[in-house]
Amino acid sequence: MRDDFARLQMEHEFAVDEVLTKVSILQREFMHLHQYNPIEHVTSRVKSLESILQKVAKRGIDWNPQAIRANLTDIAGVRITCSFIADTHRILKTLTSQTDVKVIEVKDYIANPKPNGYKSLHAIIEIPVFLSTGPVPVTVEVQIRTIAMDFWASLEHKIYYKYDGAVPDRLVADLSDAADAAEQLDRRMEQLHTEVRGAGSSAEAADTSDELEEELLLRLWQQSRQNT
Numbered sequence: 001m002r003d004d005f006a007r008l009q010m011e012h013e014f015a016v017d018e019v020l021t022k023v024s025i026l027q028r029e030f031m032h033l034h035q036y037n038p039i040e041h042v043t044s045r046v047k048s049l050e051s052i053l054q055k056v057a058k059r060g061i062d063w064n065p066q067a068i069r070a071n072l073t074d075i076a077g078v079r080i081t082c083s084f085i086a087d088t089h090r091i092l093k094t095l096t097s098q099t100d101v102k103v104i105e106v107k108d109y110i111a112n113p114k115p116n117g118y119k120s121l122h123a124i125i126e127i128p129v130f131l132s133t134g135p136v137p138v139t140v141e142v143q144i145r146t147i148a149m150d151f152w153a154s155l156e157h158k159i160y161y162k163y164d165g166a167v168p169d170r171l172v173a174d175l176s177d178a179a180d181a182a183e184q185l186d187r188r189m190e191q192l193h194t195e196v197r198g199a200g201s202s203a204e205a206a207d208t209s210d211e212l213e214e215e216l217l218l219r220l221w222q223q224s225r226q227n228t
C-alpha cells in the first residue's frame, strides 16, 4: 500500500515535469516568434500524501490508488501566470491542442468568474508518462491566469483561510471590488501593450537580432573560406 502511494506521487511528479517542459518550449518558441514573453512565471506542486488522504476522506473516495487516480484530478498542479488575458487563452489553446494531451475538462472562470470574483482558466488534462513498463496516463490540473488575477487569488486564499471559509460580508464586498479593479488593470495594461507593440517595438527587436545573425553568417563564411 505504501509503495502504491509512493508510485502514485512519483507518476504525478513525472507528469508535472512533462507539462513544465511543454510550457518552457511554448514560451521559448513564442519569444522567438513574437519577441516577447507571454509567461511571467510558472509554479507547480504535487499534493502531499497527507492532503491527498484528507481530500479522499472528505469526498468519500475509496482508499485505493485506482479510485484515487480516477477521482482526484488535482494531485498534480501547474499554474501558469501570463502577462495578458489574450496570452492565457493562447497558452491554453496551444497546450491543449498537442496530440499527446487529452483534455478532460476546461473551465473558463475568466469568461464566467466565480461569484467571489475568482478568475482563471482551468484545464484538467491527461498526458502519458513513459515508464519502464510502458506509458501511463496521468492527470494534471493546469491553471492559467494573469498576474493581476494571481495577485487577487493569493490574497483571497489567505483571507479565506484566515476566516476558515466564513469571510465577513464587508471583506467579501471589498474582494469583489478588488477583482473588478484587477480586471480594469488587466484591460488597460493589455491596451498599452498593444499600442506600444503597434508603434514598432517588436520591429526594433527583430532588427537587432537580424544584425547579429548577419554578423554570425559573415564570420562563418570567412571561416569556410580560410578552411578551403
Ligand code: GTP
Pocket (backbone or CB within 6 Å): 074, 107, 114, 116, 118, 122, 143, 152, 153, 154, 156, 157
Ligand atoms: P476543488 O475541490 O477546490 O479542487 O474545486 P473543484 O474541483 O470544484 O475545481 P475548481 O476548478 O473550481 O477549483 C480548483 C482549484 O482552483 C482550487 O483548488 C484552487 O486552487 C483554485 N480556486 C478555485 N476557486 C477559487 C477561489 O475562489 N479562490 C482561490 N483563491 N482559488 C480558487
Ligand code: MG
Pocket (backbone or CB within 6 Å): 073, 074
Ligand atoms: Mg479540483
